[in-house]
Amino acid sequence: MDLSKLNLNWNQADNLIPAIVQDFQSKDILMFAFVNQQSLQETIKSGYATYWSRSRKKLWKKGEESGHLQKIVNIFTDCDNDALIFQVEQIGGIACHTGRKSCFYKELSPIIEWRERKDLPILKNPEEIYKK
């Protein structure tokens, strides 16, 4: 698949581009990850979000272990083509490995500390998520 017509500004240091993952219905931001060319091609071809895992240094089809796949609804880019939004249908309703709907479950408190958001409870025990 030829991605050259998309004129994406891949980061020169690591050839990645950030992907903001948003629930297409609620518009909640679920997570933040990176794609390389191959993972973006996989995402478009398969219709399911596939990232580049910087820690594991390999393609990462989101949900391949947990079943919590992310079905692509829309892909957007911004004015300077250096960031993507994946609007997805989050299968199982859980994007975070902690068992929450979204990874962004910490909010800044007035005393400049993080506290847990009340609107993002743990829905499923993480040990249950990755049990085969």
Place this chain on the structure above:
Amino acid sequence: MDLSKLNLNWNQADNLIPAIVQDFQSKDILMFAFVNQQSLQETIKSGYATYWSRSRKKLWKKGEESGHLQKIVNIFTDCDNDALIFQVEQIGGIACHTGRKSCFYKELSPIIEWRERKDLPILKNPEEIYKK
């Protein structure tokens, strides 16, 4: 202001952390930018979003020229503390220098090209935005 209690994972190469900017009411994603320590301190202290401009290599108080300031409503981080969400009230309703509500105005079409989103028209001529 001491940010150490936030345990943020600043990028080792450039000491920046990405900030996803979201309208606090509509939940639309408006733009994507970066902060360094100083700009995050400024953001928290002033209550208005301040970024680090990678191209101009200086602090960038969003809207300082256009008047389109971003009033901070919430700041969130994710499970591994390496990305932020700024939920904002977008003054003037325009976040993008192209005159649109959001910078993410291009969507992937079935023939793997970008096309303009119909829901993000130009609201104001860019030349008008930056006229003093």
